[in-house]
Amino acid sequence: MTAVTQTETPPLSTPRPARGGLKSEAPAGADWRVERPRDHSRVSQADGRPRPASEGLKKRSTQIAVLRLWHAVLAGGFVVAWATGDENTYALHQFSGYVVLAALMVRGLIAAFSPADSLLGWPKLSRAQVWDWLAIRRGRNPLFAGLALALLATVAATAASGAIADWVTWMEHPHEAASDITLAVIFAHIAFVFYQYGGRPWVLTQIRRIRASLWGMK
Numbered sequence: 001m002t003a004v005t006q007t008e009t010p011p012l013s014t015p016r017p018a019r020g021g022l023k024s025e026a027p028a029g030a031d032w033r034v035e036r037p038r039d040h041s042r043v044s045q046a047d048g049r050p051r052p053a054s055e056g057l058k059k060r061s062t063q064i065a066v067l068r069l070w071h072a073v074l075a076g077g078f079v080v081a082w083a084t085g086d087e088n089t090y091a092l093h094q095f096s097g098y099v100v101l102a103a104l105m106v107r108g109l110i111a112a113f114s115p116a117d118s119l120l121g122w123p124k125l126s127r128a129q130v131w132d133w134l135a136i137r138r139g140r141n142p143l144f145a146g147l148a149l150a151l152l153a154t155v156a157a158t159a160a161s162g163a164i165a166d167w168v169t170w171m172e173h174p175h176e177a178a179s180d181i182t183l184a185v186i187f188a189h190i191a192f193v194f195y196q197y198g199g200r201p202w203v204l205t206q207i208r209r210i211r212a213s214l215w216g217m218k
């Protein structure tokens, strides 16, 4: 069976196992990879009937493809809108800004009609999840879901305030402020993704090197 839950599964990609680190531990997120059935030919459904094992994996890779495409449209639209906020490039700004707004609406619709265990639902974050992770420091870091929710909220605030600023002039300042806050969250998002998906061993090696050169520590 393909045990996948939205709270535990990386929507867009799976991080590579850490090659090094200050302490030896399971690669971040190892437990939220898809559990492949031992018998690859058949697995049981809830009603007991067997079904091809690849069915769940296929569904999941389709969901990942949809999320990746959506992510590309959202991120691309945002970058273009951010770079064209000037008066001279206003037409492109308007277009890309509305593309971002439309992408968020589509995401909302998809999430609303997706089953609970789908990757296409909203990212979920609970206090219990955070406490559990802090206690064992293993598995999926809740900052993934936290940053995803912060991004969705700030990008939505930027695009919606922009759409209002199109009609109500005094909204231009809140709109600019919202876009600056969103940019900060995006930087945090990219830094965190880099750290988790391959940059972590590199960062830890640099920390070790600096500590060794300063204090002779290993």
Ligand code: HEM
Pocket (backbone or CB within 6 Å): 009, 010, 011, 012, 013, 071, 074, 075, 076, 078, 079, 123, 144, 145, 148, 149, 151, 152, 155, 186, 189, 190, 193
């Ligand atoms: C170099 C640039 C970027 C990279 C490499 C990147 C990578 C990723 C990855 C790997 C995830 C999945 C994280 C997870 O496992 O939960 C993700 C999620 C997300 N990213 Fe980015 N991202 C980039 C830029 C952006 C930008 C510019 C935006 C916003 C305009 C953005 C918005 C989001 C959102 C909203 C999600 C959550 C998707 C969801 O679960 O609904 N990303 N990104």
Ligand code: HEM
Pocket (backbone or CB within 6 Å): 077, 078, 081, 082, 084, 085, 086, 087, 093, 094, 096, 097, 098, 100, 101, 155, 158, 159, 160, 161, 162, 163, 164, 165, 166, 172, 175, 176, 179
């Ligand atoms: C989420 C995507 C968006 C981002 C990142 C964004 C970003 C920005 C930024 C940085 C500015 C300030 C530019 C400057 O003064 O130098 C700006 C201005 C503005 N934006 Fe957006 N915006 C977005 C979406 C929208 C949308 C959907 C609209 C609706 C048409 C819009 C309408 C405006 C207006 C009217 C201004 C003021 C333009 C001016 O001062 O001449 N924005 N935006």
